């Protein structure tokens with residue numbers, strides 16, 4: 134049972150003849166070679182596999198291909214536009230957030246989704262929105278600070 | 294690999310070969326890699342390419358601790374080149390010199406000086422070459438920013454790149470040229486942005502699971518329900534019907550291979566298997582009694598004076614027992630490997646902390662000579678000791694051989710919990726004594742299966758004995774129902790929880806302030822200094838516990854890095870503990886990258902909250918009941934306390950380790966703060982809400 138599924142990923146149209154019950158994570162990582170999206174738990178708990186579907190953070194390990202049809206997807210590879218880092222990426226770099234970096238793409242995209250809905254979140258708001266993303270290296274403090282910096286930069290009229 | 298072959302691989306340039314002088318004592322019972330002599334082999338290289346770029350090679354792995362950046366700082370400083378001109382290649386057995394592995398907070402402490410010496414020698418070689426090129430005596434030349442120039446006329450100069458061009462020179466300077474005095478440092482000691490940040494922020498950083506090879510198959514392997522279980526019957530028919538699937542059975546291993554890993558998984562789930570599961574004799578409640586029962590007589594790790602004498606001097610005696618459970622490493626990246634075998638050689642990409650040890654394991658598994666196996670270590674998504682073991686890589690290697698195609702094995706979370714080599718469950722019994730003026734006179738310390746690291750007292754005690762019964766590396770048959778291993782700061786989390794809890798209990802019973810009591814029993818000036826630094830930042834106010842304020846402290850000397858930690862907690866009615874604030878003062882000698890060191894401290898504190906508050910493997914016999922993060926809870930954003938770090942200046946001491954030390958105080962600092970808040974002392978980790986509530990219930 135395969136269906137032709139059409140969607141857009143990082144600005145490029147894609148059509149795939151694929152089993153609609155398969156989870157997006159594996160299609161991204163294998164069929165599409167977009168390996169910036171990571172597996173951490175496979176059960177929707179850790180957030181490592183987070184991607185954006187129409188600007189909303191979703192857990193790609195729990196997101197079947199049938200729900201992808203006609204949607205616009207963004208993965209970490211598609212966040213920097215025109216060779217320029219997104220303010221969130223810049224802030225993550227500036228705050229030296231990354232240790233092992235395995236949680237990072239999920240963190241950045243979850244934060245993106247938060248800032249889209251709430252451009253000036255409080256610290257509590259950030260913690261609440263990010264609480265289901267895990268960083269085993271314990272980088273939470275710097276991640277919060279980076280999100281705050283990015284929010285300020287974006288308010289000042291930086292891109293997006 | 295022969296040196297000449299290496300040169301071919303790495304291209305032209307100036308090479309400096311040097312020997313790393315790692316002292317034998319820090320081998321600490323680790324097996325030396327079979328047959329490879331240590332430390333006689335050349336252990337690191339530097340290359341200066343034609344374009345002036347510098348590449349350093351290190352057999353360590355970048356697990357997230359920032360070693361790559363700190364090593365680049367060291368090389369850049371000593372060579373006088375800009376930091377962004379230096380790259381460090383890590384963990385590639387074909388390019389990098391042999392190394393024991395990445396653990397024990399030793400990458401900077403031991404590899405760093407060797408790299409520094411090599412860079413100093415490279416710089417001296419470059420000056421010699423420039424002197425020939427510019428026809429000027431060496432004494433009239435100086436280096437600056439990748440150039441050698443005439444001191445009197447800086448316009449008369451030649452670049453490192455131009456000097457290295459097209460040449461392959463191996464020179465040694467004898468005697469070894471001096472290294473820069475730290476007072477001249479411009480790069481080392483200053484915060485540096487991590488070299489891997491942009492790659493990691495853009496998803497371009499490659500981990501073992503991101504390697505894509507033509508024709509690669511993803512393997513999922515049938516797993517037993519418990520350690521020690523034996524396969525009784527198997528029905529593969531469901532799996533065989535899946536399109537595109539290959540099933541490989543080899544002895545006990547049954548694997549399903551497919552071009553897509555989720556479809557391999559789907560096919561695997563259709564296999565019907567029955568298992569003989571041995572009867573469980575221990576579980577997470579009875580394990581402690583079991584360990585004490587089966588413990589060998591043990592070894593005396595350190596002793597002084599005479600325990601009987603100490604007993605006679607004591608006017609009050611304190612006897613307590615402390616318990617710490619099996620704890621998982623739980624890196625976000627599970628164990629992963631890809632293996633390609635071609636023309637009698639194997640190439641391995643693995644999430645490993647021990648590339649060279651793994652090279653030997655794979656060679657053995659495949660029946661190949663060691664030099665026919667190349668291990669490449671891409672970025673590793675966290676290790677914490679768990680990736681010292683590499684079962685997944687051997688599985689991938691065997692399957693690649695059997696399948697005749699490249700194979701990736703990436704464990705899922707359940708396999709990661711099942712095959713993890715946990716921090717061992719352990720028991721510590723302490724009998725201690727104080728004299729009439731509250732000075733320690735007796736310390737009789739027995740640790741069962743926890744390992745001895747940091748068990749040696751740094752307090753001033755005339756009569757003590759440290760007895761270790763069953764070490765973490767060598768549990769012995771029948772001790773643990775599954776494998777155990779090194780967990781971030783092995784042994785020390787248990788030993789420090791016991792020692793510092795016990796110190797706190799004594800202070801409370803003696804009616805003394807916890808800090809005052811420690812200072813009274815300390816002669817070690819470095820320890821006093823970190824304690825005072827932490828106290829000042831924290832605003833420690835003397836008091837008798839339990840004071841209701843919920844403050845605690847703990848300190849440790851972890852392999853010559855000194856750490857004092859103070860914390861404040863709030864306890865809710867439900868027993869839930871909220872750690873509100875943690876202050877940590879660390880003396881790690883000279884600091885290479887202060888911001889990196891602080892990040893490691895913050896990470897240790899945050900990760901350490903897990904083993905204090907929630908982390909504990911649940912099991913019955915060989916059946917691991919935790920299969921994912923739903924039952925095995927790790928720290929999350931909402932647990933984050935306010936963290937303040939202090940790097941206590943000690944420029945006269947060579948750099949010490951920083952990736953582990955701050956985690957070891959976490960158990961005791963929280964237990965002590967909980968006691969101060971509630972009057973209940975918890976002798977067993979983790980301090981869950983249920984346990985604390987039970988301890989608080991009126992008897």
Ligand code: FES
Nearest residue numbers: 173174175180194
């Ligand atoms: S891998 Fe999807 S949430 Fe963990």
Ligand code: FES
Nearest residue numbers: 233234268269270
């Ligand atoms: S940086 Fe390692 S898990 Fe977050």
